[in-house]
Amino acid sequence: MIRNATAIWTGSGKEGKGHLTTQSTTLQQTQYSYNSRFAEGVGTNPEELIAAAHAGCFTMKLSFVLGAAGFTPEHLETKCEITLGDAGITHSHLIVKAKVPGISKDQFDAAVKDAEANCPVSKVLNAAISSEATLL
Structure with a gap:
């Protein structure tokens, strides 16, 4: 593709x-x-688009990881913060909130780490990647 x-x-x-x-x-x-x-001009920018791509990719991957573990999420919401420094994009931070019936916090955290490491956008970024996860 x-x-x-x-x-x-x-x-x-x-x-x-x-x-x-x-x-x-x-x-x-x-x-x-x-x-x-x-600055704050009208329009988009590459970092915003990378943030959208990473949030979308990670969230879909998390849904697949949860499904493979036998859980169906009711709601997944991810915000991605991209840090642009003098050396380029240095960090992508994923902040996920989820409602997943029947899952333990440990199972959820493991699924988040799996998705963080294995979504295709994470694999292509040459930056530190971190996440915060809240199970609602």
């Missing part, structure tokens, strides 16, 4: 602007710029 997205940029790094389009067209000429990346 191959997925794709296209970035178009015009102008200098600081004054220029660009837009992103994904194969699915969920992003369709979505604006990004220096200000949307390093």
Whole structure:
């Protein structure tokens, strides 16, 4: 399976602007710029998109891990915080809240660590990955 997205940029790094389009067209000429990346400008940025990808991938993987252990989650919610430093993306922190009937805290924590280590986005990131898990 191959997925794709296209970035178009015009102008200098600081004054220029660009837009992103994904194969699915969920992003369709979505604006990004220096200000949307390093300040509070309108538009998206690569780190926000990586955070969304990691949160989505991890949450789906967690659902599969729980299912393989015999549990069906009622609700999984993950926030991903990406840290961008001078050396690039240095950390991805996953904060998950879940409602999973019948599971113990130890079983849940083990499933979270499995998903954290084995979701495809975790495997591709060259950054420290951590998580916090709350079982509701």
